Each structure stands twice: as C-alpha cells, then as structure tokens.
Amino acid sequence: MSGFHDVVYMAIATVGLTVVTFATRSSFFMLPPSVQLPKSWERALRYAPVCALTAIVAPTVFTRDHQPYISWQNHQMWALFAAAAVFARWRSMTAMIIVGMAAFTALRLLA
Amino acid sequence: MTRLRRHFFAACPREAYQRGVASMMPFALAISVWGLVTGVAMVNGGMTIPGAMVVTLFVFAGSAQLAVLPLLAVGAPLPVVWITALLVNLRFVIFAAASRRYFVRLPWQQRLVAGYLNGDLGFALFTREFADDTELGTTDQYGYFYGGATVNWVAWQLSSFVGIVLGGLAPTSWGLDLAAALALVAVLIPMANKMPAVAGMIVTGVLAVLTVRMPLRLGLLVSIVVGGAVAVAADVWRSRRTDAEPAEMATT
Numbered sequence: 001m002s003g004f005h006d007v008v009y010m011a012i013a014t015v016g017l018t019v020v021t022f023a024t025r026s027s028f029f030m031l032p033p034s035v036q037l038p039k040s041w042e043r044a045l046r047y048a049p050v051c052a053l054t055a056i057v058a059p060t061v062f063t064r065d066h067q068p069y070i071s072w073q074n075h076q077m078w079a080l081f082a083a084a085a086v087f088a089r090w091r092s093m094t095a096m097i098i099v100g101m102a103a104f105t106a107l108r109l110l111a
Numbered sequence: 112m113t114r115l116r117r118h119f120f121a122a123c124p125r126e127a128y129q130r131g132v133a134s135m136m137p138f139a140l141a142i143s144v145w146g147l148v149t150g151v152a153m154v155n156g157g158m159t160i161p162g163a164m165v166v167t168l169f170v171f172a173g174s175a176q177l178a179v180l181p182l183l184a185v186g187a188p189l190p191v192v193w194i195t196a197l198l199v200n201l202r203f204v205i206f207a208a209a210s211r212r213y214f215v216r217l218p219w220q221q222r223l224v225a226g227y228l229n230g231d232l233g234f235a236l237f238t239r240e241f242a243d244d245t246e247l248g249t250t251d252q253y254g255y256f257y258g259g260a261t262v263n264w265v266a267w268q269l270s271s272f273v274g275i276v277l278g279g280l281a282p283t284s285w286g287l288d289l290a291a292a293l294a295l296v297a298v299l300i301p302m303a304n305k306m307p308a309v310a311g312m313i314v315t316g317v318l319a320v321l322t323v324r325m326p327l328r329l330g331l332l333v334s335i336v337v338g339g340a341v342a343v344a345a346d347v348w349r350s351r352r353t354d355a356e357p358a359e360m361a362t363t
Contacts, residue, residue: 003186004157013183014162016193017176018169024200025172026226028207029214037208045201047342049174050302051315051335052198053295056178058316059331060292063323076289083293084300093297094144100293104286 075111079104119224121217123254131258134236139262142232143270145294149173150274152291155281156184163278167271171227171264174298175199177291187328198335206234213241213256216248228260231298307349311342 003009028037037045061076063069070077083100087093146167153163153176170176175196182192206229214225229237237256244252281287303309315338322330 003183004159004162006186007162009186009189010158010162010183013179013189013192014166014169016189017166017172017179017196020175020193020196020200021170021172022223022227024197024203025207025229026223027204028211029222029226029229030219033211033215037205042205043343043346044339045205047308047311047339047346048198048201048335050299050308051311051338051342052195052201053174053178053299053302054312054315054338055319055331055334056181056195056199057292057295057299058319059323060181060288062316062320066324068320068323076286076292079289080293080296084296087297087300093141093294096297097144097148097290097293101286101290104289108284108286 073111075104075107078107119220120257121221121225121250121253123250123257125254127251127254128258128261131255131260132262133258134240134255135232135259135262138232139266142263142266145173145297146267146270147274147277148287148290148294149176150271150276151278151281151287152177152180152274154275154278155283155285155287156180156291158183160275160279163275164272167268167275170196171267172196172200172203172230173267174295177295180291181288182328182331185328191328191332194332195335202231203229206231210234210238212247213237213252214248225256228256228264230260230263233259233263305346307342307345310345311338314338314341 003013028035061080062074064074079100082103083096086099087096090096150163150167153166154160158166158180166176178199179192179196182195207226210229214222217225233256236259237252240255241252278287299312303312315334318334318337319331322333324330325333
C-alpha cells in the first residue's frame with residue numbers, strides 16, 4: 001500500500017513536486033511584466049493554502065484508522081490544543097512542538 | 112564555479128550580502144527545528160533515506176513536503192499529491208507577484224533561482240527592508256536577498272539531513288507524525304487572522320475529517336475546494352459590508 005518504496009512512483013512524485021515549487025515561487029518572476037495578478041484571484045490564492053494545510057492537519061489529529069475520532073481519549077487532540085495555546089501566546093514554533101510532543105508523550109505513557 | 116555562479120546569481124556587494132546573512136541569523140534556530148521535524152517525519156513515515164534527501168534538496172518547501180507525506184504514504188494518485196502541494200504553495204504566487212518588481216531586470220536563469228529561494232521568511236524580511244526604496248533592483252537589494260536566502264537554505268538543508276538520518280531511529284509509537292502536524296499548525300495559525308480564513312478553516316477541517324474514507328484521498332481536495340469557496344464568499348460578503356474597502360494582504 002505504501003508508495004514510499006515504489007521507486008518509480010516516488011521519482012515521478014518528486015519531479016512533479018519540484019515543478020510545483022518552481023511554478024509557484026518563480027511564477028511571476030518568469031512571466032512578462034505585462035501579466036499582472038488579477039485582483040479577484042488574490043482572494044482565492046490567499047485562502048487556498050490555509051484550507052489545504054487545514055485539510056492535512058485535521059485528519060491527522062481527528063481521525064484514526066480512517067474513522068473520525070473525536071474523543072476525550074484522543075491524545076493527539078489534547079496535544080494539539082496545548083501546542084496551539086503555546087503558539088498563540090509565545091509565537092514560537094520550537095516551544096510549540098516541544099510542549100505538544102511532551103503532552104502527547106505524557107498522555108500516551110500515563111493515561 | 113565562478114562562471115556558474117555568475118550565470119545563476121546576480122552580482123552583489125559583499126557588505127549587503129553580509130547584512131542579509133545577519134538579518135536571517137536570528138531565525139536560523141526556528142528554521143532548523145522546522146527542517147529537523149520535516150526530515151524526521153519523512154523517514155519516520157516510511158520514506159527511504161536517499162528518497163527523503165532528494166525531496167528535501169529539490170522540493171525545498173517544508174509545508175508542502177509535510178502536507179503530501181500522508182498522501183505518499185498511502186500511495187495516493189499523483190495528481191492528488193501534486194494538486195495538494197500546489198494549493199499549499201499558492202501563497203508563494205502572491206509573494207512572487209509582490210516582489211517581482213525588484214527582480215524583473217535580471218536574466219531568466221537568475222530570476223528562476225531567486226524565485227526558488229523566495230520562501231516565507233526571506234520574502235517577509237526582504238519586503239520589509241526595501242518597502243520604501245524608490246530604486247528597484249539594486250545590487251544592494253540582491254545582496255541582502257541572497258544573504259538571507261543562504262542562511263535559510265543552509266539551515267534548512269543541514270537540519271533536514273540530520274532529521275532524515277535520525278528519523279529512522281525513532282519508533283513510530285513516538286507519534287512523530289504529530290510533530291509534523293504541529294509544525295504545520297504553526298504555519299497555519301498566523302494565517303487565521305481574519306474571519307473568512309477562520310470560516311474556511313472550520314469548514315475544511317470538518318469536511319476533511321468526515322470525508323476521510325473517500326477513495327483516492329479525494330475527500331481532501333473536495334474539502335479544500337468547498338472550504339476555500341466559503342472563505343472567498345465570506346471575504347466578498349465582508350468587503351461588501353464594509354463599503355467595498357480593498358481587502359488587505361494577509362500574507363506578510
């Protein structure tokens with residue numbers, strides 16, 4: 001099932017991901033100056049990353065074995081809440097990851 | 112070597128380059144933590160060590176790399192993988208549009224490389240530093256840009272490689288995929304500063320959890336499209352209500 005050990009799959013995936021990096025980061029650097037970003041597109045471009053990241057994070061934390069997993073026993077959920085609170089207060093990714101993982105590990109071992 | 116450098120990088124004074132290096136240095140630790148987590152998550156999730164190294168070197172986009180990880184792990188269809196990375200990276204299109212005026216005069220190879228290096232932090236520091244400059248595309252600006260980009264790139268690659276090597280040693284029961292998710296949340300929270308973004312996040316998050324059983328991970332794309340549409344609609348509605356005030360950029 002895992003794609004990681006399929007060399008062809010991984011190679012094609014990586015080539016495509018590299019193209020995506022250049023296509024987005026260098027996009028307007030490569031286009032002729034007459035091509036401007038339409039104002040109406042700006043909205044969609046602004047919100048797409050927020051939604052895409054949410055769509056990745058939410059199932060990682062709130063599902064288990066392909067089932068929604070909203071429960072007091074969901075350790076990842078508590079870790080996420082603790083981490084988010086730390087980040088909201090101190091704006092430090094480092095502190096956030098440490099606190100979140102510490103909370104998760106403590107719950108995993110003790111609860 | 113020098114010829115190769117001149118081909119891909121614009122000439123710049125050493126002093127400006129060093130100023131750029133100094134401006135990025137305070138962020139080197141945060142960049143390294145982020146790189147370390149990404150490296151560990153890739154290998155811990157099952158990616159081979161050489162595979163993870165190639166991805167890190169070429170893709171060079173932490174949030175996109177982490178975002179596609181669970182998709183690659185289940186062998187999701189490649190278009191779903193690429194579209195997801197594209198959506199996560201769309202913010203860079205705005206960055207490119209906003210900082211293009213500094214780089215338009217460079218030859219195309221140098222613009223291509225500058226774009227590749229124009230990540231979140233570099234963009235934020237650079238545009239803040241030169242926002243008031245009337246002259247665009249000076250060698251001072253290029254030096255500052257390359258200096259910051261060098262620190263960012265080196266710190267990222269080194270820490271990623273360390274993470275990739277260490278990642279295989281950590282048992283999966285440690286839940287390091289959670290560390291990857293937390294790193295993404297750190298990118299996400301500053302973006303959630305306006306009502307439309309929060310509305311989009313809630314709708315996307317709920318849908319992504321409910322559609323987790325859809326085949327081929329299509330639930331992911333469905334939730335992004337619906338959530339994104341809600342965010343755009345909320346933004347349109349809000350800006351109409353506040354008398355067509357121009358929506359401000361939330362990216363920096």
